[in-house]
Amino acid sequence: MLLLRLRGGLGNQLFQYAAGRALALRNGVPLRLDRTSGFRDDPYGRSYDLGGFNVLDEGTEPVFSADLGIRAQLFRGFVKRREMWRMRTGRYFDPAICSLRIKRPTVLDAYCQSPRYFSEIADAVRRELEFKSTPPGLSDVTAREIMQGNSVCLHVRRLHKKEAGACDIAYYRRAIHDVATVHGSLRIFVFSDDIGWVQQNVSAFETEGCSVKVLDEDPLRSFYLMRLCKHFIIANSTFSWWAAWLGRYAMKTVCVPPVWNHREKRPPQDLFPPNWRVVAAAAPPASDPLR
Numbered sequence: 001m002l003l004l005r006l007r008g009g010l011g012n013q014l015f016q017y018a019a020g021r022a023l024a025l026r027n028g029v030p031l032r033l034d035r036t037s038g039f040r041d042d043p044y045g046r047s048y049d050l051g052g053f054n055v056l057d058e059g060t061e062p063v064f065s066a067d068l069g070i071r072a073q074l075f076r077g078f079v080k081r082r083e084m085w086r087m088r089t090g091r092y093f094d095p096a097i098c099s100l101r102i103k104r105p106t107v108l109d110a111y112c113q114s115p116r117y118f119s120e121i122a123d124a125v126r127r128e129l130e131f132k133s134t135p136p137g138l139s140d141v142t143a144r145e146i147m148q149g150n151s152v153c154l155h156v157r158r159l160h161k162k163e164a165g166a167c168d169i170a171y172y173r174r175a176i177h178d179v180a181t182v183h184g185s186l187r188i189f190v191f192s193d194d195i196g197w198v199q200q201n202v203s204a205f206e207t208e209g210c211s212v213k214v215l216d217e218d219p220l221r222s223f224y225l226m227r228l229c230k231h232f233i234i235a236n237s238t239f240s241w242w243a244a245w246l247g248r249y250a251m252k253t254v255c256v257p258p259v260w261n262h263r264e265k266r267p268p269q270d271l272f273p274p275n276w277r278v279v280a281a282a283a284p285p286a287s288d289p290l291r
Contacts, residue, residue: 001030001058002102005109007038010049010219011238012111017055018125019097019112025121027102030058038109052135052220054128083110088263093117093270113238114270115245129246135221142215146228149187152179153229153247154205155240156192165262167235169204175233175255175279176207182253185209189229191222191240236260245273255279 004020006013017033024031033055035048079097086094093114100106118125145151154176158166180186188210192198195216205212215225219239226232226243232254234240244254254276260268272278 001032001105002027003032003034003105003107005034005038005107006048006050007042007046007109008111009044009046009239010223011240011242012113013049014129014242015111015113015117015238016108017050018121018129019110019117020108021056021125021128022118022121023098023100023102023108027100029102031056033057034107049220052131052133054130054132056128079108079110083112087111087113087261090260090264090267091269115273116270126246129242131224135224138217138221138224143225143228145187146189146225150183150185150231151229152176152186152188152231152233153226153240153243154188154190154233155226155235155237155243156190156194156198157235157237157239158192158194158197165236165259167257169201171257171279172233173204176205176210178255178277178279179231179233179253180207180210183231186211186231188212189225190214191217191226193219241271244276253277 002020002024004016006016008016020031033050039047083094083097086092093116097108097110097112098117115122154172156167156172176186176188186209188205190198190202190205190212192214195214198214202212202214215222217225223239223243226240227246227248229243229247230249231252232240232244232247234244234254234256236257236259241256244252247254254273256272256276256278258267258278258280260271267278
């Protein structure tokens with residue numbers, strides 16, 4: 001079997017699940033989810049977040065990575081070290097992990113932040129990452145407003161970004177300009193883990209012919225609403241990466257920052273689908289109404 005050791009926030013767990021699901025299918029082995037051990041020492045108090053989705057877990061009893069013995073632990077450490085080395089050089093896909101041959105109980109403990117890990121089952125992943133039901137407390141009025149307009153999900157991630165760094169206002173201003181150039185007037189919906197900062201700087205996101213609305217929702221409701229938008233301006237965050245990837249609008253424009261992690265030596269490789277637009281955080285042209 002393949003035991004998937006989940007950890008991190010929702011975005012990371014979605015990458016881990018999608019990669020583990022594909023790897024288990026390639027090898028014809030059952031997939032089991034370790035929903036506990038990866039969160040025991042989480043510095044932000046995070047926990048298993050996939051319960052609201054139609055994810056597959058082919059097990060009835062909890063299994064933890066430590067239960068599989070020293071061989072599984074050594075393999076787990078090898079994969080983790082290999083992935084962290086690649087990520088420091090800006091490479092997010094490791095073909096050696098993708099092509100693993102599972103001949104004994106194996107623990108996969110890796111971020112696997114690339115759609116290449118699960119490209120052959122993309123449709124199945126989309127189905128399994130549908131919500132089982134609408135998150136409680138969600139406003140139907142807001143959902144309809146997003147679906148009926150030329151909506152843009154703009155995600156600002158500022159908290160817990162000491163290592164990766166947060167995207168600056170120049171990036172968002174240029175991205176808004178790029179999306180408006182293609183699609184005209186926009187209805188921009190801003191989601192953030194730092195609503196106070198967004199409200200203080202909301203004028204930076206405003207431009208002629210476009211409206212801006214800041215939504216203060218909990219993470220699960222925010223994720224549900226983000227996926228309903230037509231276009232996306234994401235932060236260097238797996239949370240908004242997944243909202244954009246799961247967005248269903250066929251003509252969507254997705255803008256992404258050029259730097260995913262400030263410690264990396266080069267822009268990320270294999271992280272963004274080829275039709276996503278990398279936006280340089282430079283000043284908009286002189287004709288831009290945001291100036």
